[in-house]
Amino acid sequence: MSGPAPVVDAARLADDLDAPPRGRRRERGALWAWVVVIIAITYFIVPLISTLEFSLRAAVKDPVTGEFIRPSLQAYTLVFNDPKFIDALLYSFRMALVTIAVSLLLLVPTAFWVRLKLPRLRPVVELVTLMPFVIPPVILVFGLIRTYSGQPFAIISTPLGADAVLVGAYVVLSFPYMYRAVDTGLASIDLRSLTEAAQSMGAGWPRILWSVIFPNLRSALLSGAFLTLAIVIGEYTIANFLVGTKPFGPYLSLLGQNKAYEPAAVSLISFGITWAAMLMILIVGRGGGRGRAPVTGAR
Amino acid sequence: MTVKATTAGIPGASPASRRFSWNWLGVVPFFAFAIAFMFLPITFLVVGSFQSAGQWTLANYIGLGDAYIQTAYRNSIILSAITAIGGGILGFLIAAALVLGRLPRALTAGMLTFSGVASNFAGVPLALAFVFTIGNNGLLTKLLDEHLGINIVTQAGFSLYSILGLAIVYMYFQLPLMILIIVPAIEGLRKDWREAALNLGATPRQYWRSIALPILMPTILGTIILLFGNAFGAQATAFQLTGGTIPIAPVVIGTQIRGDVLRNPGLGYAMAMGMVVIMGISIGLYSLLQRRAERWLRS
Numbered sequence: 001m002s003g004p005a006p007v008v009d010a011a012r013l014a015d016d017l018d019a020p021p022r023g024r025r026r027e028r029g030a031l032w033a034w035v036v037v038i039i040a041i042t043y044f045i046v047p048l049i050s051t052l053e054f055s056l057r058a059a060v061k062d063p064v065t066g067e068f069i070r071p072s073l074q075a076y077t078l079v080f081n082d083p084k085f086i087d088a089l090l091y092s093f094r095m096a097l098v099t100i101a102v103s104l105l106l107l108v109p110t111a112f113w114v115r116l117k118l119p120r121l122r123p124v125v126e127l128v129t130l131m132p133f134v135i136p137p138v139i140l141v142f143g144l145i146r147t148y149s150g151q152p153f154a155i156i157s158t159p160l161g162a163d164a165v166l167v168g169a170y171v172v173l174s175f176p177y178m179y180r181a182v183d184t185g186l187a188s189i190d191l192r193s194l195t196e197a198a199q200s201m202g203a204g205w206p207r208i209l210w211s212v213i214f215p216n217l218r219s220a221l222l223s224g225a226f227l228t229l230a231i232v233i234g235e236y237t238i239a240n241f242l243v244g245t246k247p248f249g250p251y252l253s254l255l256g257q258n259k260a261y262e263p264a265a266v267s268l269i270s271f272g273i274t275w276a277a278m279l280m281i282l283i284v285g286r287g288g289g290r291g292r293a294p295v296t297g298a299r
Numbered sequence: 300m301t302v303k304a305t306t307a308g309i310p311g312a313s314p315a316s317r318r319f320s321w322n323w324l325g326v327v328p329f330f331a332f333a334i335a336f337m338f339l340p341i342t343f344l345v346v347g348s349f350q351s352a353g354q355w356t357l358a359n360y361i362g363l364g365d366a367y368i369q370t371a372y373r374n375s376i377i378l379s380a381i382t383a384i385g386g387g388i389l390g391f392l393i394a395a396a397l398v399l400g401r402l403p404r405a406l407t408a409g410m411l412t413f414s415g416v417a418s419n420f421a422g423v424p425l426a427l428a429f430v431f432t433i434g435n436n437g438l439l440t441k442l443l444d445e446h447l448g449i450n451i452v453t454q455a456g457f458s459l460y461s462i463l464g465l466a467i468v469y470m471y472f473q474l475p476l477m478i479l480i481i482v483p484a485i486e487g488l489r490k491d492w493r494e495a496a497l498n499l500g501a502t503p504r505q506y507w508r509s510i511a512l513p514i515l516m517p518t519i520l521g522t523i524i525l526l527f528g529n530a531f532g533a534q535a536t537a538f539q540l541t542g543g544t545i546p547i548a549p550v551v552i553g554t555q556i557r558g559d560v561l562r563n564p565g566l567g568y569a570m571a572m573g574m575v576v577i578m579g580i581s582i583g584l585y586s587l588l589q590r591r592a593e594r595w596l597r598s
Contacts, residue, residue, distance in 0.1 A: 033401070047432045048428065053438050125326065134582050135341065140337070227419075234423070237535050249422060263427050267431075
């Protein structure tokens, strides 16, 4: 699909390319495959349709006739006029941005340094970054609360301290895929030559990292960043135990217990944010190959 | 320092590198962070699990034999196993349909992108979406009742707030994860293997049974185990749906964090350790099988 081919249907072209070389039969796909995929699509899409339908059920009163009109966008109007919704969304966005910044500042120099200077340490660092696979979020937050609520490090009781521990937990959650993204990114560039070239031109370590390494890893880092964003925005367990209903996940949970139609609207918005983050990952390019699905999510 | 440090880092070019090196300082921030937000909290739980009233003891682990805790673990294991095996088999079918079914390229690409989104769409909004679908007042529940006269809640005795209900919801993130991991594996099956088999007189069925499935089996089994861990650690979805009415290990630990429902802090720590051990075993098995899978599928 490289050249301009306005007449050729892209999907058909792809089909032709996929077809076995000897049979030039143009098939419309195997029947069993259609059946399987249609059932799958139904399963995936019906909950979204139901949520949409629910979110439109809130009635709005016609100011002239006094009648109730539905479907309406009333639930969305209510949500967007709810300062708590805006606050929760902004808070989670802030936490996500800080998490991404800390995670990158921690992992890029570490992965760079280990590849360049301490290759024997690489398996150890890798193992540490994979640890969150074994520690479910509920266990992590359990340990964090017990560690940071008692002496000598009782910092959870202050808002700033609780936020700091929350970010710390999210950075840990981001370790597996962020480190993998950074490390595969580093593997694809000639680290030693780039570093030596920069050094011979007089650059120090911070300058090398900032002006040479970071730009070369851009698409890998952006993928990791958007994945982190998607996970942090919807996260419930850690957020709820550390800072209560302030973040987006716990806010939605509370809303779900108290209101009828607004939760449906907010759930769809949440789904939209996840979509947007995933599309951004596709747009910035695959940094680290396919099948790199994270297991440590906000489940 | 800069130039000297570079030459010392080149393997084979380091006659004097036995001297003490300050290179390890570069990884101190990473390890300090990992200790503060991962190892220290986990150590706290480990130590706590072996203590009771300030004394070292194994009583907490013996206490795991308690009927309530056993039920919680059993429910968790059943839920995770059902959704792992079910998600594994159905996810494999969907992946096979996408790769081998000669479906339109756009549909295949769309499904894969959607899988990326859905594997990250979990927790509170997912739970709510299913409440709107097959909850007691859900859209599908009502439609089935009005048009087919089947009330799945009152007549069929279905409850979303049961293990079966949770399993249906968990599939929403289990299936996509299976699809994302298994699609590249199926794509890695070389066309010449199939052609060689068919030229030697094998039927497509024989090719699948004797060649393709044995090659894919380590990946399939490994991913099913990964799915087990994925469901086993999930807390938010189950908590939002059941509110703790069905004892499931991560949910029980959640309530233990809040208010010591087990009436014994040490028992809570031991239960958390039990979860970490089960997660550790499943992730360990997964990486073992994955290493075995890589032998064939190097594409």
